[in-house]
Amino acid sequence: MSKCTFKGGVHPYEGKELSMDKPIVELMPEGDMVYPLSQHIGAPAVPVVAKGDHVLAGQLIAEAGGFVSANIHASVSGTVKAIEPRTLATGGKCNSIVIENDGKYEEVEYVAKKFEDLSRDEIRDRIKAAGIVGMGGAGFPTNVKLTPKNPDEIDYIIVNGCECEPYITSDYRRLLQESDNVVMGLKIALSLFDHAKGIIAIEDNKPEAIKLLREKTENEDNIEVKVMKTKYPQGGERSLIYAATGRSINSSMLPADAGCIVHNVDTIFSIYLAVIEGKPLTKRIVTVTGDGVKNPGNFYVFLGMNYRQLLEAAGGPDGEPEKFISGGPMMGFAMYSLDVPVVKGSSSLLVFKEDIVSKIESSACIRCGRCGAGCPSHLLPAKLAKLASKKDEEGFTKFDGMECVECGSCSYVCPAKRPLTQQIKAMRRTIMANRRKK
Amino acid sequence: MSELFNVSANPHVRSKDTTQTIMRDVLIALAPAAIFGIYNFGLDALLRIVIGIVTCVAAEAIYQYFMHKKVTVGDLSAAVTGLLIAMNVPPTLNVGYEILGCLFGIIIVKQLFGGLGQNFMNPALAARCFLLIAFTSPMTTFMYDGVSSATPLAVLKPGAEPGEATSLLTLFIGSHSGVIGETSAICLIIGACYLLIRKVISIKIPATYIISFALLIFFFAPGHAFDAEYMLKEVCGGGLLLGAFFMATDYVTSPITPMGKIVFGIFLGFLTFIFRMFGGSAEGVSYAIIFSNCLVPLIEKYTVPKSFGKKKVKAAPAK
Ligand code: SF4
Numbered sequence: 173m174s175k176c177t178f179k180g181g182v183h184p185y186e187g188k189e190l191s192m193d194k195p196i197v198e199l200m201p202e203g204d205m206v207y208p209l210s211q212h213i214g215a216p217a218v219p220v221v222a223k224g225d226h227v228l229a230g231q232l233i234a235e236a237g238g239f240v241s242a243n244i245h246a247s248v249s250g251t252v253k254a255i256e257p258r259t260l261a262t263g264g265k266c267n268s269i270v271i272e273n274d275g276k277y278e279e280v281e282y283v284a285k286k287f288e289d290l291s292r293d294e295i296r297d298r299i300k301a302a303g304i305v306g307m308g309g310a311g312f313p314t315n316v317k318l319t320p321k322n323p324d325e326i327d328y329i330i331v332n333g334c335e336c337e338p339y340i341t342s343d344y345r346r347l348l349q350e351s352d353n354v355v356m357g358l359k360i361a362l363s364l365f366d367h368a369k370g371i372i373a374i375e376d377n378k379p380e381a382i383k384l385l386r387e388k389t390e391n392e393d394n395i396e397v398k399v400m401k402t403k404y405p406q407g408g409e410r411s412l413i414y415a416a417t418g419r420s421i422n423s424s425m426l427p428a429d430a431g432c433i434v435h436n437v438d439t440i441f442s443i444y445l446a447v448i449e450g451k452p453l454t455k456r457i458v459t460v461t462g463d464g465v466k467n468p469g470n471f472y473v474f475l476g477m478n479y480r481q482l483l484e485a486a487g488g489p490d491g492e493p494e495k496f497i498s499g500g501p502m503m504g505f506a507m508y509s510l511d512v513p514v515v516k517g518s519s520s521l522l523v524f525k526e527d528i529v530s531k532i533e534s535s536a537c538i539r540c541g542r543c544g545a546g547c548p549s550h551l552l553p554a555k556l557a558k559l560a561s562k563k564d565e566e567g568f569t570k571f572d573g574m575e576c577v578e579c580g581s582c583s584y585v586c587p588a589k590r591p592l593t594q595q596i597k598a599m600r601r602t603i604m605a606n607r608r609k610k
Numbered sequence: 611m612s613e614l615f616n617v618s619a620n621p622h623v624r625s626k627d628t629t630q631t632i633m634r635d636v637l638i639a640l641a642p643a644a645i646f647g648i649y650n651f652g653l654d655a656l657l658r659i660v661i662g663i664v665t666c667v668a669a670e671a672i673y674q675y676f677m678h679k680k681v682t683v684g685d686l687s688a689a690v691t692g693l694l695i696a697m698n699v700p701p702t703l704n705v706g707y708e709i710l711g712c713l714f715g716i717i718i719v720k721q722l723f724g725g726l727g728q729n730f731m732n733p734a735l736a737a738r739c740f741l742l743i744a745f746t747s748p749m750t751t752f753m754y755d756g757v758s759s760a761t762p763l764a765v766l767k768p769g770a771e772p773g774e775a776t777s778l779l780t781l782f783i784g785s786h787s788g789v790i791g792e793t794s795a796i797c798l799i800i801g802a803c804y805l806l807i808r809k810v811i812s813i814k815i816p817a818t819y820i821i822s823f824a825l826l827i828f829f830f831a832p833g834h835a836f837d838a839e840y841m842l843k844e845v846c847g848g849g850l851l852l853g854a855f856f857m858a859t860d861y862v863t864s865p866i867t868p869m870g871k872i873v874f875g876i877f878l879g880f881l882t883f884i885f886r887m888f889g890g891s892a893e894g895v896s897y898a899i900i901f902s903n904c905l906v907p908l909i910e911k912y913t914v915p916k917s918f919g920k921k922k923v924k925a926a927p928a929k
């Protein structure tokens with residue numbers, strides 16, 4: 173069977189074998205829980221509890237602060253200790269609700285419903301109430317994605333099971349262990365549209381998941397499992413849409429403009445939980461892996477938990493690791509402190525014994541063209557980086573620098589080890605800031 | 611465990627390939643042809659290969675040292691240039707001339723333009739052209755088995771004195787006169803395959819170069835149109851294979867854009883055809899490549915790839 177793919181991309185060391193066969197383990201939290209008010213793009217959520225309030229697990233503690241915003245719920249029961257700025261995994265600070273866990277895990281009563289009994293509006297409302305956002309990291313509110321301007325033009329809902337970032341295996345475990353609920357989540361999403369078809373996209377390095385999902389969707393006429401070539405960034409939204417449907421979008425378009433909606437695996441699972449079981453988003457799967465931890469694994473984690481506890485859960489550091497990354501090695505954030513909470517978009521904690529990036533020296537560009545060949549946006553990264561270093565905004569925009577998806581492929585392949593992505597990213601930030609000023 | 615960890619921008623991993631591993635691969639790929647050169651021409655060839663490499667590496671190191679730059683001979687690019695220069699001279703060339711050529715290539719063409727990545731002409735080819743112009747006779751006089759002998763290509767040249775034609779098989783194996791590294795088609799092809807498999811070079815430039823040249827010869831060679839054997843001899847004899855696989859593909863001096871590589875290759879084929887058929891000398895590859903090197907910025911300017919998802923007319927205005 174032919175495999176779907178896109179032009180460009182790179183093949184970094186996958187590292188999945190460290191954790192792919194480790195079943196999901198549930199972690200009980202210790203210490204204070206921290207809920208940043210910005211776990212999504214758009215306006216921060218607005219607290220609806222005050223210091224000293226007692227809250228139950230699953231209780232709404234902050235309300236969406238606008239259209240593109242999302243509710244936040246407590247994941248444990250306890251007392252609100254403070255609402256104060258806390259450091260995030262990305263390094264910035266964000267106002268956060270801090271809850272002292274009373275260890276009782278008293279829950280609010282969840283209202284379960286049958287799928288058949290729900291209208292489209294009720295489904296959307298339940299998804300919205302549950303505070304679900306894109307859990308691959310982008311953090312776009314899911315109900316907004318599922319409410320496009322022209323619902324009739326949505327042809328495909330794609331479940332992104334590629335997990336193209338090396339090392340991470342959380343989506344893979346979810347697919348294997350909760351395949352029924354993932355399929356159910358997709359069916360719910362499909363029911364919102366008149367003629368949308370479901371595609372579950374999985375890379376060919378996960379044959380077990382492909383086989384299982386094929387079995388589970390055997391009798392579903394409008395759901396298809398598509399096999400994607402293993403290549404980074406296959407799971408990037410634009411690359412994925414192209415590989416799965418042959419349609420292409422650029423930076424000024426939304427997937428919906430090409431008739432597509434893309435959801436991460438964990439997001440689809442959360443849709444199931446919210447709509448059927450009535451449960452808000454309070455937990456997620458996090459992979460803790462890398463050569464710097466003793467026992468890599470996949471953990472079912474309460475949102476708000478401290479990253480330090482993740483590290484302990486994986487057997488603690490192996491030696492003195494030099495680098496801690498939230499997310500994957502290609503697009504994740506290097507963390508300077510582990511004292512940060514798990515949020516909706518935290519897919520993994522990656523620990524490296526050695527920080528290779530700080531040790532390599534960059535040398536002259538030899539114009540080998542590998543950066544361009546690996547670029548999923550078909551740009552000329554070497555040229556863009558040069559323009560960026562000259563601060564030539566006009567040239568940078570002319571060479572489509574704003575089409576860059578910051579995937580990191582160019583820096584990864586460069587034999588001269590030039591910091592291409594870094595330079596291009598910095599320039600993009602400057603240009604975006606200038607545009608906003610205007 | 612310290613409390614503040616290293617931070618850096620993504621990505622946090624890097625591929626294992628470096629400039630040095632790439633240059634090492636090029637040296638490995640050139641080895642079969644170089645070794646055949648030594649077998650074919652004896653110690654004369656070995657001496658010139660050693661001198662070429664040593665002179666280039668030393669010249670680069672000394673220059674960088676005295677200019678207070680970082681000494682980068684470890685990237686092996688100077689070694690590649692040295693080997694290529696040696697493979698591009700006759701085994702009988704005065705060693706002093708060869709050293710002069712190496713100095714010209716490394717110091718003037720490469721370092722004065724800013725070092726690796728900045729030179730717009732291939733240093734090895736520039737050196738060869740320099741030697742061809744400065745020392746025409748020693749550079750174009752070939753001995754084989756102790757007797758002076760015309761290269762197979764000179765015999766093939768339209769209007770040339772009829773000489774003893776070399777058989778296709780001999781051309782393929784390489785036991786005939788010529789410069790040190792160009793004679794054996796089979797060794798060059800083995801090396802080229804290695805580079806292709808290791809993904810060091812893309813097939814685009816050599817394929818378009820060789821095919822366009824071969825087609826032109828097949829259809830338009832004066833007096834030999836539609837002569838397949840003549841065409842194959844033109845392809846295997848002379849410096850075409852060495853040039854197409856090892857010098858036209860030089861990253862620094864060839865287009866970086868995928869479309870540009872194709873344009874570049876076709877243009878090379880065309881120029882080589884003109885130079886070989888109508889020019890003053892039998893050989894034309896070096897001049898064709900050097901000439902095309904100068905056009906690279908222009909070619910790149912018109913072959914910028916279309917970015918992903920970009921429509922001809924902008925689909926939606928940027929927000
Ligand atoms: S990959 Fe690196 S060395 Fe190669 S062209 Fe791009 S920037 Fe230059």
Ligand code: SF4
Binds near residue numbers: 547
């Ligand atoms: S980071 Fe940007 S320029 Fe570099 S490969 Fe990815 S999309 Fe292309």
